[in-house]
Amino acid sequence: MPADIPPFPPGQDPDQTISYRTPRPQPPNDAHTRQWPYPEELGPTVAPPAAPAKRGRGWIIALVAAVLVGVVGGGGVWAASMLSGGGTQPHEVLPGNAVAYVRLDLDPAANQKIALFNIARKFSATKESFAGDDPRKALFETMRKDAGEFTELDYAKDVEPWLGDRIGAAVLPPAQDGAEPGMVVAVQVKDEEAALAGIAKLDSTPERTKTGVAFREGYAIIADTQEEADRYARATPLSENERFTGDLDALGEPGVLSFWADLGAIAKVAGTEQDPDTMDLVRNARFTGALRFGDDYAELTGFARGMDVKTTETEPVKLGELPATTAGAAGISGLGDIVRDQWAKLQKAADAAGSGGRSLTESGAEYGLTLPDDLVTLLGKSITVAVDGEGLNGDQPNGGVVLRTDPAKAREVLAKLEASAAGSGVAPQLVKVDGDGKLVVATSQDYANKLSGQGTLADSETFQLAMPGAEDATFGLYADLDKIESLYLDGLRGEERANAEVLRAVGLSGRASADNAGFTLRVLFN
Incomplete structure (x- = not known):
């Protein structure tokens, strides 16, 4: 039903010629x-299903x-x-x-x-x-x-x-x-x-x-x-x-x-x-x-x-390559290019907002970072955050980040952040796995290995319906509500629970380029 994001040819100015149309009586209808x-x-x-319970x-x-x-x-x-x-x-x-x-x-x-x-x-x-x-x-x-x-x-x-x-x-x-x-x-x-x-x-x-x-x-x-x-x-x-x-x-x-x-x-x-x-x-x-x-x-x-944005073309964010067991994910591509190209404006905006007299570069130095270079490296071509549906109720859910960038350089930047975190007494235990042009950072070795491979989420009927045009999307957000219902369903009763069971998934997909941007937000129902 949604039209693909159009080629957006520039329009022409409207004709301002005034014409008069005589009002006419409307026949009975x-x-x-x-x-x-x-x-x-x-x-x-389409009858509502009996529905396994959801929250x-x-x-x-x-x-x-x-x-x-x-x-x-x-x-x-x-x-x-x-x-x-x-x-x-x-x-x-x-x-x-x-x-x-x-x-x-x-x-x-x-x-x-x-x-x-x-x-x-x-x-x-x-x-x-x-x-x-x-x-x-x-x-x-x-x-x-x-x-x-x-x-x-x-x-x-x-x-x-x-x-x-x-x-x-x-x-x-x-x-x-x-x-x-x-x-x-x-x-x-x-x-x-x-x-x-x-x-x-x-x-x-x-x-x-x-x-x-x-x-x-x-x-x-x-x-x-x-x-x-x-x-x-x-x-x-x-x-x-x-x-x-x-x-x-x-x-x-x-x-x-x-x-x-x-x-x-x-x-x-x-x-x-x-x-x-x-x-x-x-x-x-x-x-x-x-x-x-x-x-x-x-x-x-x-x-x-018809926008005039001076930016390079970005590649798709590829949420469909995540594991089929994915419960939720969000991704965006091109942020690295934006930070690099717009750094001067970002600094100016930060100064206008008030930063205690410190520039963004000085603030990054407190964490051992060289900005904007280290930030550009981390954001790379795209960044995707994902949570798996398996183990969601455990003490440590499976979550991770996929950085499509130079893995070796990204590891160096992460090492700086980890050293800074250790100095402050906060040192999360994260696993890193190199992939083909990407670095995966996850909460467990098994999930890091899972994220580093070629997943089949794109084959899911729910994903396909919730994320039209996902193969070309440069930003996206996806939540399979049926996979996360165990987190909240027990707290609902009666009509509230029955209504929650109807909801199946939420998806946001879209594409942005130099002169246009489009999106589709869908709510799916069981």
Whole structure:
């Protein structure tokens, strides 16, 4: 489902020509009156497994549950007639000079709806909510309950008759120097007259400053003033901004939630032009991303393109070469080059932050290190930290570090650190094993030997699903939650334990190069 990190060709400036599109009445749409089907009406459901017991992952559960409830809380799978996910998107009606844009779609593509439904059915926090209610109502009621908003309104009478399934918001450049950035919201509507009345009831501002509302292609364009709303409704849309559309095409499936930002334009608004180094870095940069779902995972993916970073190409971090028994790992490549190339700036930043009058070089000398050379040697081409699933409950778990660097030089640097540690009375017992272009440092001889060989973690189905593009990733983080559940599961009971059992793994993989960077964060479910 996630698109590969794109080649990021530079975009072109958007066409600023203003065109006017006459608002037109929207025909009645019976599809907006929903009768939610049972999952069997849409095909086989992925039933939650009986689950061998698993533990603690509380913050992940809270995050996933919040997304599931917040995005579609209270709604089952959309009616079969609504599975296309087609129609006008907010970026087709919002102004093309936007510097940032976010979209929430309660009518995404069919694969997103079904995947989200099946995942939500796995958690007790969301399982009962998916019983047949309108997801828009769930959002409205959540706002009413949590924020104390709209307490005098009745959803069925004041909101449901006009509210559509999509909403988008855009941040606009200030109208003049020194002014605040503008904000405009596009809400999909089914009935313009009912929408005007409903929005008026939602508007709590004084009569003299009532919110402005205009209509464009089935959306209410909402702004601070009527003059602004009318102007935004006539503007060339964001869908004709070539930089935006190029980034959106590269993103692929936009999922339930998507976002875009012109980092260079935002930097100008923030006054970053006074910092030439930062401005050079982001002048043509944009960031694009999406929240989307697969059969057994939730995914947040994003990429930046158009950056101007003067760095050498880095090789993959190769987490897939770790042992198949790996429970968790994190790795990054290219840090050695970054430290060497950016040492002067790092020193300057450290001085600005305050270092007791000592430079980084002087601080390193206290530990017997010659900086930056020794640090560059240790970081090398890449550094990977790993913990094994075997022996995890023992007195000394199997952990280690793989340094892809010159083994002999790295041993010399480590000897300096060990001598310094011995002098302070702290001397950890670590085992070192040379490999092919790497040095392995581990807590035991057996695990050091294991790490120094060619592992087969890449063959694991869990790893493959959690780490898309791992073979080319220059940074990554992986945790097989099923392998570490013994560390926390016994402390959980009831629903909390059952929810924890659903979580299978977490993976973060991505690649950074001279002018672009991309990542994918996935949470897998049993």
